[in-house]
Amino acid sequence: IQVERGDDGLVSAVTYAALTPVPTDLRGAVSMSVGLDEDTPETLAFPVVQQCVDGATEWTQLAEKGEDPHDLDSPAPVVTVTDNVEGGHGTSTAPQPATADTGDDALVIALGAGGLLAGVAALVVAVLAFRRRA
Structure with a gap:
């Protein structure tokens, strides 16, 4: 994993390379945490360039205002940021997994x-x- 930072010290790019290629019939997954503050925009885009043994796909297209992102050929993943319903920092409103007694x-x-x-x-x-x- 390689992390690049901008002049402001914030992360501007993250590069992940698998040690061995992931077979075509399997999936690889990468996760990361993102810190948010009161200046965070309403949407965050995460343009991705997926490189494979046989080529690359650039998941970098962003929908213009009024354009349906589902109509794009290679849309970038976009996350919508909303206020926490309960208003508490770190409070999750998502269902929690059941735990065994x-x-x-x-x-x-x-x-x-x-x-x-x-x-x-x-x-x-x-x-x-x-x-x-x-």
């Missing part, structure tokens, strides 16, 4: 172990049945 851990482990043992037993029976036929 720690009281059920022993039951979950026992059921998982039982399933694993049943699978191993089935494998042993299948191998023995195959050997008898051979």
Whole structure:
């Protein structure tokens, strides 16, 4: 990962290069955090140049005012910045993932172990049945 900064010290470009190419039938993902303040514009564009072994795609097109971004051939990812509904710094209004009740851990482990043992037993029976036929 290479980070370039502008004269103001703020990040102006981030370059990520995979150590090995990602196979065509798989996806690679990169994430980053962005700090926002009261001067942050309503929308943030993140132009991306995706380089592959067989070429590159520039996801850099920005919709003009009144233009539908879905009509662009290679639109840049754009994030709309809004105020937090609850107004608290760092407060998320997104649904939070469910967490397991720690009281059920022993039951979950026992059921998982039982399933694993049943699978191993089935494998042993299948191998023995195959050997008898051979």
